[in-house]
Amino acid sequence: MTNRPNTPPHTPVRRTPWPEAAGRALATPMQPSVVYTSGSPDELDAHYEGSEQTYAYAREGHPNADVLAAKLDAMEGGQGGIVVGSGMAAITAVVLGLCQAGDHVLGGNQLYGKSLKMLGTDLPRLGIATSTADFTDVAAVEAAIRPETKLILLEVVSNPTIRVADVTGIAALAKKHGILLAVDNTFTTPRSFRPFDHGADVVIHSVTKILAGHSDATLGYACALLPEHNAALAMASSTWGLTASPFDCWIAERGLYSFDLRYDQAERNAAALADHLVGLKGVKRVLYPTRADHPDAPRGAELLGARGSHMVSFEIEGGRAEANRLVRAVPELPFAPTLGDVATTISHPCTSSHRLLSAEALAELGINEGFFRISVGIEETDMILGSFTRALEAI
Template identity: 60%
Template structure:
């Protein structure tokens, strides 16, 4: 088809340049043109590297996946997905079948728990929840049909630390896949592949991208065949990430190490300060000697404790409402990993689907908060928390 001047509507190719862009170009094209059918065959058969249709891969996704592959020392190229839960879904739905059994940590992220308790059983996949800090409890949950153990190194939001050494040994002994969601810890603190994991998952949305403007996930497997199955499933299920989100994520990831260190340093100060305040019932942070898994955390994380702090206020929902209202300048939002500090209330967000009794059993009362510490000046941040806790006490 020609326009009125007689030229083709889509001119090809782009202008050549002797120099190259410093910033990765954004590539929003959904389709890519090949020269011949033979060339397209060679691309699909892996003889040539090239893009065809963005659901099957695009340059911006490959750039970000490559960054994460290096950060995690992934044995095979990982695949980027449209969200962290898409990565979790790719593992559970792409690798399991009816009749299989999977064991999940009993303090997984709320949506992961929901998938374990509601969606997988509906599809004929049996599930059991067990304490990942107690290897014997996980061993007791094993069945002949168990195919997978899914855990977080540090749980969301109670910050309990899994016995990764024991779980890796158990998985190796039994031939069960060990799947690790490394979102909270990040590759800066822990690299699961180096410690026996078979599959690693990330919600890139969080601290890796770090600016609350990206929705992405990542998954990679040690076994090449499983890695291929994951890639094929994500393509088939349409879990394709947006090129724009990938482009933004790359920008965020380039400053990740610096942000991690600053946020972690402030998190340690905040945890200690909260522990001194009247009206705070308890503080949960792995660096603190009163954390129930402190010794294990010190061994696994090598003093990279993460930027997450959880604490419990005296009082119930009224105190929680007063706290968030008085915490001026802080975002009360169900997310984590932003450049600014954010507050999350599991009872009204991530774990609202659980009964009050179930939340209580996990240690999440109406006064329980999770804090994702950002890049603010520590002194200013501590002053905000002091005023907010005081308001909760008065409530």
């Protein structure tokens, strides 16, 4: 019997070079590597000095994030944006990259719940002062500006109250006072609205939502007009560990190829659902930007034209008991705190996105136990309308 050597001549532990070929993959390759090798200390030094475009460590950047960011840049009309681990990570990168202790950040009083929590609780712990104002009222925004105000953060269409911010007026104020304007464009997307065309300095997205569109990737995006600001965002992302997963970037980039088709169909369904809900017994109010009864209808028409997005909010008569009955009556509609899936989903802000707000704060926003936010999907329109007819009949 021949004894085998203890170490095989070609151990699989050693890395095998990637095959080189004249042909290139049509689909984007997914590259999950944590680290990238360099040919010498000089080459690595050149990378960090910025004279050579390459990769070293995935927390600092990787190919799948750059491919996705380039596509989002093209959609928004920007250049040099970054992809990070979530929509909140994108907001974090913007604030930590562009602000410091002693600065003041002014946010809309109807921002997403976690954005309000960041403003109300977390940034003040870091020495960054914050306050909020009604962004549908430009006079209220100007009254809230301080000498130390560094950044204004707004959502074009608020989550979940579907109010339309006075972007034109606020952009003029920001320019007048030398303040950076950051616009969260998650609801509207570049299909409906491009903030850089309306005076924004920074654009933010939760890519998790309708851009990726399939509820299987958690990502955010931020892009600034000025290269030095983008460099600050990238440094904040690397330092604070806001890195995006290569796999999620790969999934989201694939989702973008169908984005226009998905968005347009979901938007058509949302407009039809909003009109349908108005006629159903038990509905107190419906919020959709293109409807004439929307409180910001003229501004919505000015900023968005006929594009109302895929989001509808409505309020039913009654409270928690009626809300429970509505949700249980339509198990085919996922009850989930998300938006932008290919299928229609229902969320209840009081128990999800805005659950940390006080009863007084919720009342001020117009959110109560009967308030629902609907992320409308791409199903057949009649299927969606039928589900909500049954849901309202149940209460």
